[in-house]
């Protein structure tokens with residue numbers, strides 16, 4: 530059986546995110562998985578994700594780090610409670626803060642790897658540190674503060 534990605538567990542009503550929603554046909558539809566204590570996703574940029582010819586647009590990099598991190602936050606919260614992502618009550622996280630350092634130009638002509646690590650998990654907040662690499666070289670580093678989705682942010686039809 531193929532492993533389900535974190536995002537495959539998101540209920541339909543929160544699966545339209547541009548970065549990670551499996552129901553957003555124009556979006557990136559990233560798929561994140563555990564790899565030991567870290568999480569990982571891969572994404573291959575399209576030619577139109579260009580900043581300067583040959584290099585990836587920073588907004589795409591930020592988006593990939595953002596959504597991989599919020600998915601990681603949800604997965605980490607379930608893991609901390611010792612239960613599967615298909616169990617109730619649902620744990621949903623949104624981005625409170627997204628910080629990205631662009632360390633080196635990111636080549637556009639190959640797959641990118643984003644890896645996440647849990648820095649802190651406490652109460653309704655998870656802090657995730659991420660790296661984005663191309664060809665084995667770290668090109669960007671991110672830190673995301675993810676907070677449980679407030680009731681006020683219920684999906685609008």
Ligand SMILES: CCCCCCCCCCCCCCCC(=O)SCCNC(=O)CCNC(=O)[C@H](O)C(C)(C)COP(=O)(O)OP(=O)(O)OC[C@H]1O[C@@H](n2cnc3c(N)ncnc32)[C@H](O)[C@@H]1OP(=O)(O)O
Nearest residue numbers: 538543546599603614620621622623624625626654674676
């Ligand atoms: C299987 C099931 C899985 C389901 C999984 C579903 C996923 C479902 C989502 C899918 C989609 C994904 C989404 C993609 C990522 C977006 O793009 S999300 C969209 C962008 N984000 C937003 O629109 C969020 C807007 N902001 C808000 O709604 C509220 O400000 C927040 C972020 C929820 C926080 O509000 P709050 O609940 O009142 O938080 P508050 O109690 O003040 O703070 C809680 C903690 O967070 C800290 N904090 C709050 N804001 C900040 C900040 N800006 N900076 C640093 N720390 C902060 C506080 O200091 C506090 O820390 P502690 O004191 O506990 O140590």
